[in-house]
Structure formats: structure tokens, C-alpha cells
Amino acid sequence: MFLDSAENLVLDANTLRNLEITRNLRDGSKKNTLLDILDYTETAMGGRLLKKWLEQPLLSIVRINQRLDAVTELVEDFSFRQKLREGCKTIYDFERLLTRVEVGTANARDVVALKVSFQALPGIKELLKDRKAELLHASYDNIELYDELAALLERAIVNDPGLSLREGGIIRPGYNQELDEYRRIAHDSKRMLQDMEERERTATGIKALKIGYNKVFGYYIEVRNSGKDLVPANYVRKQTLANAERYITEELKAFETKILGAQEKIVNLEYNLFMELREVLVGYLVSIQRTAREIARIDVLASLAEAAAAHNYVRPRLLDNGEIHIKDGRHPLVERILTQDLFVPNDATLNHAEAEILLITGPNMAGKSTYMRQTALLTLMAQAGSFLPAREAEISPVDRIFTRIGASDDLVSGQSTFMVEMNEVAQILKYATKNSLIILDEIGRGTSTFDGMSIARAVVEYIRDHIHAKTLFATHYHELTDLESEHIKNYCVAVKERGTKVVFLRRIVAGSADKSYGIHVARLAGLPNSVTQRAQAILDALEAEKEGAACLIAREEALAPQEAPMTSLFDTSLSTAILSLDVMTMTPLEALNELYKLQKQAREEAGQK
Numbered sequence: 001m002f003l004d005s006a007e008n009l010v011l012d013a014n015t016l017r018n019l020e021i022t023r024n025l026r027d028g029s030k031k032n033t034l035l036d037i038l039d040y041t042e043t044a045m046g047g048r049l050l051k052k053w054l055e056q057p058l059l060s061i062v063r064i065n066q067r068l069d070a071v072t073e074l075v076e077d078f079s080f081r082q083k084l085r086e087g088c089k090t091i092y093d094f095e096r097l098l099t100r101v102e103v104g105t106a107n108a109r110d111v112v113a114l115k116v117s118f119q120a121l122p123g124i125k126e127l128l129k130d131r132k133a134e135l136l137h138a139s140y141d142n143i144e145l146y147d148e149l150a151a152l153l154e155r156a157i158v159n160d161p162g163l164s165l166r167e168g169g170i171i172r173p174g175y176n177q178e179l180d181e182y183r184r185i186a187h188d189s190k191r192m193l194q195d196m197e198e199r200e201r202t203a204t205g206i207k208a209l210k211i212g213y214n215k216v217f218g219y220y221i222e223v224r225n226s227g228k229d230l231v232p233a234n235y236v237r238k239q240t241l242a243n244a245e246r247y248i249t250e251e252l253k254a255f256e257t258k259i260l261g262a263q264e265k266i267v268n269l270e271y272n273l274f275m276e277l278r279e280v281l282v283g284y285l286v287s288i289q290r291t292a293r294e295i296a297r298i299d300v301l302a303s304l305a306e307a308a309a310a311h312n313y314v315r316p317r318l319l320d321n322g323e324i325h326i327k328d329g330r331h332p333l334v335e336r337i338l339t340q341d342l343f344v345p346n347d348a349t350l351n352h353a354e355a356e357i358l359l360i361t362g363p364n365m366a367g368k369s370t371y372m373r374q375t376a377l378l379t380l381m382a383q384a385g386s387f388l389p390a391r392e393a394e395i396s397p398v399d400r401i402f403t404r405i406g407a408s409d410d411l412v413s414g415q416s417t418f419m420v421e422m423n424e425v426a427q428i429l430k431y432a433t434k435n436s437l438i439i440l441d442e443i444g445r446g447t448s449t450f451d452g453m454s455i456a457r458a459v460v461e462y463i464r465d466h467i468h469a470k471t472l473f474a475t476h477y478h479e480l481t482d483l484e485s486e487h488i489k490n491y492c493v494a495v496k497e498r499g500t501k502v503v504f505l506r507r508i509v510a511g512s513a514d515k516s517y518g519i520h521v522a523r524l525a526g527l528p529n530s531v532t533q534r535a536q537a538i539l540d541a542l543e544a545e546k547e548g549a550a551c552l553i554a555r556e557e558a559l560a561p562q563e564a565p566m567t568s569l570f571d572t573s574l575s576t577a578i579l580s581l582d583v584m585t586m587t588p589l590e591a592l593n594e595l596y597k598l599q600k601q602a603r604e605e606a607g608q609k
Contacts, residue, residue, distance in 0.1 A: 067385025
């Protein structure tokens with residue numbers, strides 16, 4: 001199946017992975033994914049379709065609203081939703097069963113599963129009668145009933161057949177007269193054999209006579225040596241034993257042929273009858289497949305409604321003006337995983353007027369990544385037809401969602417973490433459009449400070465000037481906050497300081513952060529006190545040195561003559577070096593290193609060692 005970018009929201013592999021849509025980042029399983037949170041499906045078909053809806057959300061507002069209308073009706077009518085889900089519980093995997101029928105590998109148990117599924121359809125169809133939502137009404141029209149076919153299978157196949165078609169025991173008594181006759185013969189063979197044995201004893205007067213069977217010689221009459229003088233002339237010797245003789249008669253031969261032939265004919269006849277039933281099913285394939293699709297769809301709609309009711313989701317309103325407004329949005333995965341703390345909801349506003357790019361600063365572990373993923377997930381959920389974990393939501397469908405989150409490398413192809421990051425950013429800048437949603441987390445971390453900050457700034461400017469996509473950009477480069485303008489807004493994570501301790505409030509507020517609180521996070525991570533204390537001392541020293549360097553530069557600039565002669569050695573060396581420094585982008589450590597170089601240069605020029 002091809003994904004039509006004109007009909008569906010496009011999600012690349014990185015976005016599916018980073019947002020944990022259907023597989024988590026830890027072990028690749030379904031656990032703790034968006035699919036896991038929303039999956040209340042009762043059928044295997046519904047489970048597969050829900051996965052498809054989440055990986056291929058819609059672009060059409062009309063089609064999205066059709067799904068939301070159906071989910072709304074199911075949310076509002078608890079009894080209807082529960083009865084529909086109960087009806088789906090007895091539906092087997094139509095799609096897989098029909099594939100086996102089509103390729104000729106279906107066994108009797110598969111056919112019984114189809115029969116049970118057919119028997120559940122009338123109840124489901126009746127529940128869908130007179131429903132207002134367009135998709136539910138369409139399902140009522142498109143679900144076919146197979147009462148006659150179900151009755152045929154009920155008459156033909158036993159309730160608990162074996163796996164093998166070559167061992168018999170799959171066709172019910174009364175379905176085929178010829179089969180019943182052979183079964184009567186096979187069933188009565190023991191009694192018939194006993195009657196024959198009794199007649200032979202009476203006719204010959206041999207009390208020790210008995211009739212037996214083995215696979216080599218078939219049926220035989222065994223007479224001990226003490227009675228062999230009484231053996232009649234019509235007995236034909238078949239085998240001689242130490243203490244007995246074994247004989248065969250015409251009557252016993254005829255009995256053997258009848259009994260052994262009956263067993264073989266029973267197996268062959270049952271197999272042929274089953275093949276005929278399977279061919280009957282082949283004639284219904286197209287119709288049953290259409291019904292299977294309808295069952296899968298109503299199962300998914302009921303699943304989304306159950307998730308909405310269970311997790312207190314609300315219906316989003318669809319816009320066509322490119323804006324996204326979310327009030328008190330919650331991350332659908334994180335809020336379910338949190339057990340000890342309450343999830344702190346946040347608002348999100350994105351548009352092409354004054355909030356096209358949100359620059360988000362703040363400490364690690366404060367919730368920046370959660371907030372950005374949350375916005376992307378809620379947009380995706382809305383376009384899949386799901387209610388959202390929020391107080392209110394207005395969503396304009398986006399054509400693509402791009403994410404650049406986390407650090408990873410590709411050692412097999414020789415790509416470093418930074419190269420992988422740059423490759424992903426390059427793909428985003430190449431394919432993103434004005435209608436896309438971009439999530440960028442800490443661009444430029446894998447190289448030097450100046451390099452990283454320069455790349456991050458250039459990426460933001462490129463998106464602002466050329467792409468105009470709605471973008472959430474988290475960064476530790478606080479210097480980028482001076483980009484705030486008509487289309488770029490600064491946001492940060494609220495932090496409350498208590499002495500040497502900080503409390504992350506998890507609230508995204510307007511403004512920019514003034515520091516990263518890295519040492520505080522290190523304390524939370526459990527680094528030894530001696531390490532964090534030493535780090536704090538180093539940080540204080542570096543910040544003091546940075547301030548000192550700034551004061552020195554300011555004093556030199558103040559003392560410099562208004563018209564400095566170009567022939568001065570000082571003007572062409574130390575002054576030039578100072579003026580070339582980009583003080584606003586320097587880290588504390590870089591400022592300390594530059595100050596040391598300037599001091600050394602000044603001593604040399606003054607003739608000091």
C-alpha cells in the first residue's frame with residue numbers, strides 16, 4: 001500500500017521513533033506508546049487498523065470530522081459503546097481467515113471461527129441502526145449478514161474439529177447420508193465381529209475359537225491345536241503358530257473389505273465435503289472482506305471513544321487557518337506513566353502571525369522535551385480522529401511532523417552523533433513546508449560552542465525566512481533568545497530557587513531562562529557532593545573571570561583615544577585582539593582563556609616577562 005501525501009500526514013521513521021507512536025525507545029515493543037494508550041480494540045483487525053490510523057493520520061478536515069463525529073456519539077452513549085465492544089469480542093480475525101481460505105490452507109477450525117463471527121454480525125448491525133454519525137450509518141449499510149452460510153457451516157462442521165483434515169472427525173452426523181452409512185458400518189463393526197465369532201463357535205463346536213486382527217495379516221480366525229480336528233473344510237489356513245492355527249473364510253474376507261474400506265472412505269469423504277464448503281466460502285470472499293473492513297473501523301472508533309472516556313479527553317476543533325491552540329494540554333503517555341506526581345498541563349499557541357517559532361530555554365529535566373513532544377502528539381492524535389488530553393484544543397492539520405530529538409550515532413556507516421544530527425536537520429530543511437510542524441531539541445550540541453550556536457542560529461533563521469513552518473526549538477544557547485521578533489517568541493520553563501536547590505515547576509511561560517541549572521540537575525542525578533561542590537566553585541570562578549574580562553574590555557575601550565594613530569604598536573596588536581572578541585557569545589571558560597592571552601600579550605608589549 002502506498003501512502004498518499006495529498007491525503008495523509010507524513011511521518012518519517014525518526015518522528016515515529018522519537019514520538020513513540022507504535023514502538024517505544026527502550027525495547028521497541030508496544031508498551032508505553034501512543035498505540036498502547038489508545039488501544040481498546042476487541043479484534044485483531046481493529047488493532048491493526050488503529051496502528052495504521054496513528055502512523056498515517058488524515059489531512060482532510062471533512063474526513064477527520066467524520067471520525068470525530070462517530071467517536072463523539074460513542075463517547076456520549078455508554079450503553080451503545082459497551083454493547084458494540086461486546087459484540088466485537090466474538091469476531092475472529094476475518095482478514096487472516098479469509099486469506100487462508102483464498103490460498104487453500106484454511107482448516108476446519110478456521111471455518112468454525114468464520115461461522116462464530118457470522119453469527120455475531122446481526123447483533124452488531126442492529127446496534128448500528130438509526131445512528132446519526134455518518135461513519136456508523138455507513139457501517140450499518142455495508143455490513144452484510146451471512147445467516148444462510150452460517151447455518152450451512154453449523155450443519156456441516158462439528159464445534160471442536162481437529163487440526164488435520166486427513167484424520168476425519170470434522171463433519172457433523174446428518175450432513176451427508178453416504179458418510180453416515182459408512183460411519184454406521186465402522187461403528188457397528190465390533191458388534192458385527194462379536195456376532196460372527198459366536199456363530200462360528202456354535203457351528204464348529206470349537207469353544208476356544210476367536211476372531212482377531214493385526215496390520216500384517218488383517219482379520220483372522222484363530223483355533224488352538226486342541227481344536228483343530230473340528231476345523232471345517234471352508235476354513236483356509238493363513239498362518240501357523242506354535243500352539244494355534246489361523247484361518248480365513250469368505251465371510252471374514254468380505255467383512256474385512258467392508259470395514260477397512262469404510263474407514264478409508266470416511267476420511268476421504270469428509271475431506272471432499274470440507275473442500276466443497278471451502279469453495280462455497282471462496283465465492284463470498286469479496287463481500288466478507290468488505291464486512292471485515294467495516295467491523296475493524298467500528299472497533300477502532302469504539303476504542304478511541306473508550307480511551308477518551310477513560311482518560312478524560314476532549315474533542316478538538318479543526319481549523320483551516322494554520323493555527324494551533326491548546327489549553328491545558330497533557331502528554332498522553334507521560335500522564336499515564338506518572339504514579340506519584342500530578343502531570344502539569346501547559347498551553348500551546350502556534351500560528352504564522354506572531355508565534356511561528358517558539359524558542360524554548362530552561363534547564364534539563366524541567367519538561368522542555370515533554371512539552372514539544374506533547375504538542376506534536378496532540379496534533380497527530382487530532383488528525384487520526386482521536387479526542388485529546390486537554391481542556392480545549394483547536395488544531396489546523398499539518399502535512400508533516402518532523403522531530404530532531406536526542407543523541408545517537410551510526411557507527412556501522414561511520415557517522416558520529418553530530419553527523420547523524422546534521423543529516424536529520426538537513427532532511428527537515430529540505431522537505432518541510434509552511435504547513436509542517438517541526439520539533440528541534442538542542443541543535444548543535446555535538447561540536448564546539450561557537451560552531452553549535454552558529455548552526456543553531458542559522459537553522460532558526462532559515463526556517464523563519466524560507467520555510468515558515470510552525471516550529472518548537474529548544475536550546476541551551478541563551479544567546480539565541482535575542483532572535484525574538486514578530487514571528488519568533490521566547491518561552492522558558494518556570495523554575496523556583498530555594499537556596500542551592502531548585503524546583504522545576506513544569507510550566508512553560510513567556511520569556512527566556514537566564515541559566516541552565518546544570519549543577520542542580522547533577523545533584524538530582526546523584527553525583528557525589530564533593531563533585532557538585534567543586535563544580536559550583538569552578539562555575540563561580542569562571543563567571544567572576546568572565547565579568548573581570550568584560551570590565552577590562554570596557555576600561556580599554558574607554559581609555560582608547562578617539563583617533564588612535566594606526567602606527568601605534570598597541571593599536572595594531574592588543575587593541576585589535578580585544579576588538580575582535582565576540583564577548584556576548586563566549587563561555588566563561590573561553591573568556592578566561594582569552595583574558596590570559598591578552599594579559600600575556602600586554603606583558604610582552606610592555607617588555608615584561
